[in-house]
Amino acid sequence: MGEDVRAALDLVIFDCDGVLVDSEPISLRCLTDGLNRIGVPIDVDTVRVRFAGTSMPSIMDHLARDYGIVAPEGFVAAVKAETLRAFDEGLQAMPGVAEFVAALTLPCCVASSSDPVRLRHSLGLTGLLHLFEGRIYSATMVSRGKPAPDLFLYAAHAMGTASERCLVIEDSVPGVTAARAAGMRVAGFTGGGHWTHDRSGADLTGAGAGQVFGDFHTLAGVVARA
Incomplete structure (x- = not known):
């Protein structure tokens, strides 16, 4: 090269x-659960392929562009808080x-x-x-x-x-x-x-x-x- x-x-x-x-099995599960709650029809394997390694702002842009879904106010903070709690446990x-x-x-x-x-x-x-x-x-x-x-x-x-x-x-x-x-x-x-x-x-x-x-x-x- x-x-x-x-x-x-x-x-x-x-x-x-x-x-x-x-952390990825934990964070991908928390993100998938959060996305399902706001109506995004996605499973954890798809979340891994599309979103692993990307930032939350990039993920939100993807949702708006490809799913036509704008996350409600407080969504990102809620997913982050849930993820940190899950980290504490395992x-x-x-x-x-x-x-x-x-x-x-x-x-x-x-x-x-x-x-x-x-x-x-x-x-x-x-x-x-x-x-x-x-x-x-x-x-x-x-x-x-x-x-x-x-x-x-x-x-x-x-x-x-x-x-x-x-x-x-x-x-x-x-x-x-x-x-x-x-x-x-x-x-x-x-x-x-x-x-x-x-x-x-x-x-x-x-x-x-x-x-x-x-x-x-x-x-x-x-x-x-x-």
Whole structure:
């Protein structure tokens, strides 16, 4: 893929939901329940395909455009509150992620479609917050969320790193698309509970992920190959 792939890595950028924390089965269920309540005829598998890795404003735009449904006032806040309550009852860090990040010799950060409150809540619950304190970037900080490259470009700039020297760890097609549009290398992660449909990660590879892995105990080798 050219000279940029051979450039040294200076930064690893982690998505949060579905990568650092196994939140997607919980959040997709809560979102599906909320959408059903306002009359959107959709199931959790369709929600996963269409909305995993995207921000709530993008999801609301999608509803208005493709379903002709405008969510009532307070809908987003209600779904967010329900999701956080569900996190309190069962959110877990991905196996091996804390050990990997603690041992990582490269600088790292988080760049997520979630809002800052949810990010800190999720990382705090799972004991990961101290590993990323001061290096957590949300889609609320940019004008366009994933699949636009804005968030990853923002994170790289904040960390003082050129795009071609970044490796992004992502679990969603919008996230992979955004990272590639930012000129970054991407490794797709399929170890989350929402990836039971395709552990090979064919969708992620098709979107531009250079490698796919399903276990954080193998990520050191992925980073080395990147």
